[in-house]
Amino acid sequence: MAATRSLSHTVAVITINYPPVNALSSPVRHALIKEFGEATKDPSVKAIVLAGANGKFSAGADIREFSTSALKTISLEDMNETIEASRKPVVAAIEGVALGGGLELALACHYRVANVQSRVGLPEVLIGILPAAGGTQRLPRLIGVPAALDVIIRGRHVPATEALQLGIIDEVVQGNAVNAAILLARKVIGSNLDKRRLSTNYVPSNPNMESFLDTAVEKAKKQFRGAQAPIACIEAVRASVQKPYKHGIEKERQLFTSLWATGQPQAQQYAFFSERNVAKWTHPSGGRWDTVTPKPVRTAAVIGLGTMGRGIATSLAKANIPVIALEQDAQQLEIGKKAVNGLLEREAEKLLKQGLAPGTVLAPVHFTLHFAELRDVDLVIEAVYENTELKKEIFRKLKSVCKPDAFLCTNTSGLNIDEIAAVTNHPDLVIGTHFFSPANIMRLLEVVRGQQTSLTTIATAMTLGKTLGKVSVLVGNCPLFVGNRLLGPYVDQANYLLEEGCYPEDVDKVLEDFGITMGPFRMMDLAGLDVGWRARTEKGLTGNKVLHGTPARQRLGNRYSPLPDMLCELGRFGQKTGKGWYLYDKPGGRIAHPDPWVKDVLHKYRNTHHIKQRPASPEVILERCVYALINEGFRVLEDGIASGPEDIDVIYNNGYGWPKYRGGIMYYASTVGLGKVLDVLEKYHKEHPDVPSMKPAFLLKKLVAVGEPPIKEWRTQVGNLVHKL
Numbered sequence: 160m161a162a163t164r165s166l167s168h169t170v171a172v173i174t175i176n177y178p179p180v181n182a183l184s185s186p187v188r189h190a191l192i193k194e195f196g197e198a199t200k201d202p203s204v205k206a207i208v209l210a211g212a213n214g215k216f217s218a219g220a221d222i223r224e225f226s227t228s229a230l231k232t233i234s235l236e237d238m239n240e241t242i243e244a245s246r247k248p249v250v251a252a253i254e255g256v257a258l259g260g261g262l263e264l265a266l267a268c269h270y271r272v273a274n275v276q277s278r279v280g281l282p283e284v285l286i287g288i289l290p291a292a293g294g295t296q297r298l299p300r301l302i303g304v305p306a307a308l309d310v311i312i313r314g315r316h317v318p319a320t321e322a323l324q325l326g327i328i329d330e331v332v333q334g335n336a337v338n339a340a341i342l343l344a345r346k347v348i349g350s351n352l353d354k355r356r357l358s359t360n361y362v363p364s365n366p367n368m369e370s371f372l373d374t375a376v377e378k379a380k381k382q383f384r385g386a387q388a389p390i391a392c393i394e395a396v397r398a399s400v401q402k403p404y405k406h407g408i409e410k411e412r413q414l415f416t417s418l419w420a421t422g423q424p425q426a427q428q429y430a431f432f433s434e435r436n437v438a439k440w441t442h443p444s445g446g447r448w449d450t451v452t453p454k455p456v457r458t459a460a461v462i463g464l465g466t467m468g469r470g471i472a473t474s475l476a477k478a479n480i481p482v483i484a485l486e487q488d489a490q491q492l493e494i495g496k497k498a499v500n501g502l503l504e505r506e507a508e509k510l511l512k513q514g515l516a517p518g519t520v521l522a523p524v525h526f527t528l529h530f531a532e533l534r535d536v537d538l539v540i541e542a543v544y545e546n547t548e549l550k551k552e553i554f555r556k557l558k559s560v561c562k563p564d565a566f567l568c569t570n571t572s573g574l575n576i577d578e579i580a581a582v583t584n585h586p587d588l589v590i591g592t593h594f595f596s597p598a599n600i601m602r603l604l605e606v607v608r609g610q611q612t613s614l615t616t617i618a619t620a621m622t623l624g625k626t627l628g629k630v631s632v633l634v635g636n637c638p639l640f641v642g643n644r645l646l647g648p649y650v651d652q653a654n655y656l657l658e659e660g661c662y663p664e665d666v667d668k669v670l671e672d673f674g675i676t677m678g679p680f681r682m683m684d685l686a687g688l689d690v691g692w693r694a695r696t697e698k699g700l701t702g703n704k705v706l707h708g709t710p711a712r713q714r715l716g717n718r719y720s721p722l723p724d725m726l727c728e729l730g731r732f733g734q735k736t737g738k739g740w741y742l743y744d745k746p747g748g749r750i751a752h753p754d755p756w757v758k759d760v761l762h763k764y765r766n767t768h769h770i771k772q773r774p775a776s777p778e779v780i781l782e783r784c785v786y787a788l789i790n791e792g793f794r795v796l797e798d799g800i801a802s803g804p805e806d807i808d809v810i811y812n813n814g815y816g817w818p819k820y821r822g823g824i825m826y827y828a829s830t831v832g833l834g835k836v837l838d839v840l841e842k843y844h845k846e847h848p849d850v851p852s853m854k855p856a857f858l859l860k861k862l863v864a865v866g867e868p869p870i871k872e873w874r875t876q877v878g879n880l881v882h883k884l
């Protein structure tokens with residue numbers, strides 16, 4: 160049964176039972192209405208408690224139903240209206256989560272009791288829709304427009320204690336919320352429920368309300384560039400002000416329908432399920448997430464307390480894993496210790512605000528200079544800077560100090576895992592963990608399997624990622640892995656566009672208008688231009704190792720742009736030096752100003768190399784940069800480095816500022832049409848055969864040849880096609 164009913168004296172307890180998260184699917188809605196109807200008819204029942212089985216109230220509407228006809232059976236809002244109209248008091252007993260339709264259901268109840276560990280929220284905006292079961296109408300009636308907008312637009316999960324302060328929850332309890340709800344239900348039997356029926360209240364207005372909402376729209380347009388759901392949420396809340404509930408609910412419905420027609424909800428819901436799918440990793444050997452048991456990680460060590468190490472140590476402590484943090488000298492240790500303690504203090508403050516005792520959540524971090532202290536840890540994450548020799552030296556040391564079954568992770572953004580693993584006695588226990596900066600905040604983790612990495616090591620690293628609250632994607636070992644590898648052809652196109660007549664701000668604007676958080680030039684300035692310069696120098700693409708007589712704009716017969724090298728040679732490394740592709744107010748400054756000096760250099764460069772200035776249209780800028788990403792994505796699939804398009808999309812959405820409302824780069828390709836992507840790439844490659852990254856990938860051609868199957872079928876197609884390569 161999707162919902163069950165029991166009786167506690169005069170109180171009926173109706174429990175939603177629909178694993179894993181008690182989503183309000185069609186069977187749940189039917190069962191709830193049935194049980195509710197019987198409880199209201201039963202004269203021995205004087206009050207009703209709504210609860211969720213297995214410590215979860217409800218995660219809301221069943222997202223999988225949105226594109227099916229099941230949604231059209233009993234609507235969530237009709238169900239909520241029936242519950243709210245009840246003459247017997249109804250109390251929601253919130254444990255775990257009450258999200259989306261789950262909170263909307265709770266708002267239709269007359270009272271809400273929550274366990275202190277639970278979270279409530281209306282996160283619909285994160286899946287491209289708006290709360291469409293009365294949430295945009297009842298919440299402002301309960302807590303006022305500004306507070307409701309903050310909860311709805313950000314889609315955040317509000318901890319129970321904060322929800323109590325906001326007035327969303329009536330009572331927070333340390334223990335069992337159902338028992339507390341039963342006690343409250345008994346207390347309120349016979350009381351007047353008029354004021355507790357939120358839909359019958361009015362949202363007060365004030366003279367500034369319209370301009371407050373207009374400002375909110377303007378802010379949301381800037382903040383969520385191109386995302387439609389936040390704007391729809393504001394418009395739905397606007398419809399609640401000084402208007403009858405029916406008016407608002409009608410507007411809510413219309414806005415839901417218009418949003419659906421934009422395609423953004425479908426893209427965001429694909430992104431949502433992709434994040435869940437990547438946890439279900441598979442290995443070319445046949446090993447899978449559900450057949451391999453991870454080992455527990457009770458203690459961990461972090462080596463190196465630079466930017467990455469600090470974030471990783473904090474992340475581990477936040478997940479209640481005691482950490483030993485090691486640095487090479489006393490001064491570095493002291494600096495690292497101060498930084499980690501600062502980050503942990505901030506975490507402690509957040510926990511205190513949530514009514515939680517930091518000591519029970521945050522594990523201790525012990526700081527040391529001695530490798531010997533790492534002897535008992537279950538797992539080590541080495542996070543020194545990107546240098547294979549240095550990393551190998553550390554792994555040689557770890558081989559002699561760590562217990563033989565300790566897992567050894569190297570935090571790298573692109574170095575060869577196998578080379579590092581080869582210096583240990585147990586390459587099967589070595590794995591790459593590519594954290595993104597700041598590691599205590601960024602959700603993405605690329606878990607990189609080497610040739611010899613064991614399935615248990617993979618399972619342990621993937622599970623650790625989940626414990627740290629990350630979305631972990633298993634990828635193969637190739638230079639730069641997935642995310643950074645894709646950046647190569649993208650940045651190349653951006654550089655070529657400058658050579659041909661564009662300016663950094665033109666290219667950035669097109670990509671930022673498209674929704675990418677930061678265009679390629681602002682991104683490079685932030686990351687530091689010297690990083691790529693060092694790598695190119697090591698590879699002999701620039702600097703002394705370049706053979707005399709090599710044409711400036713060619714390497715190994717292919718097109719090459721020396722522009723970024725020219726900037727670096729002048730000490731323009733980006734934000735940190737106050738100059739790069741842009742000009743900043745000071746070294747470390749964040750506001751990028753177009754730089755006349757760069758314009759001048761580009762003019763001279765074009766003259767020197769006799770390049771005819773042909774500024775590209777926004778459409779061409781977009782196609783060249785984005786299709787370069789997509790094409791490399793297909794190559795990554797061909798090479799078996801990522802196991803499906805979803806993996807690439809999750810990486811780009813979470814690590815590289817791709818707009819989630821476009822689903823991901825591969826999803827975007829599927830919406831543009833693979834045939835169109837192929838045509839554009841073919842045309843470009845014909846004109847520029849010296850840019851091999853734009854040669855259409857074999858897999859792309861094959862998918863077009865087999866009739867462009869939908870993206871959910873690509874994974875199987877990739878398997879079939881790769882075998883035939």
Ligand SMILES: CC/C=C\C=C\CC(=O)SCCNC(=O)CCNC(=O)[C@H](O)C(C)(C)COP(=O)(O)OP(=O)(O)OC[C@H]1O[C@@H](n2cnc3c(N)ncnc32)[C@H](O)[C@@H]1OP(=O)(O)O
Nearest residue numbers: 179180182218219220221222223258259260282291292435
């Ligand atoms: C006309 C329209 C009318 C009404 C509209 C109502 C609006 C809504 O209610 S939309 C839904 C709003 N709710 C959410 O967005 C919540 C989404 N879920 C989550 O945030 C998380 O899943 C979680 C509930 C916080 C639990 O997190 P965690 O414990 O980390 O587990 P997960 O791996 O994320 O999820 C487990 C499992 O459940 C599936 N799932 C989660 N939520 C839903 C859902 N709302 N509908 C359907 N399925 C859901 C998730 O995909 C996982 O499934 P697997 O098969 O294991 O992958």
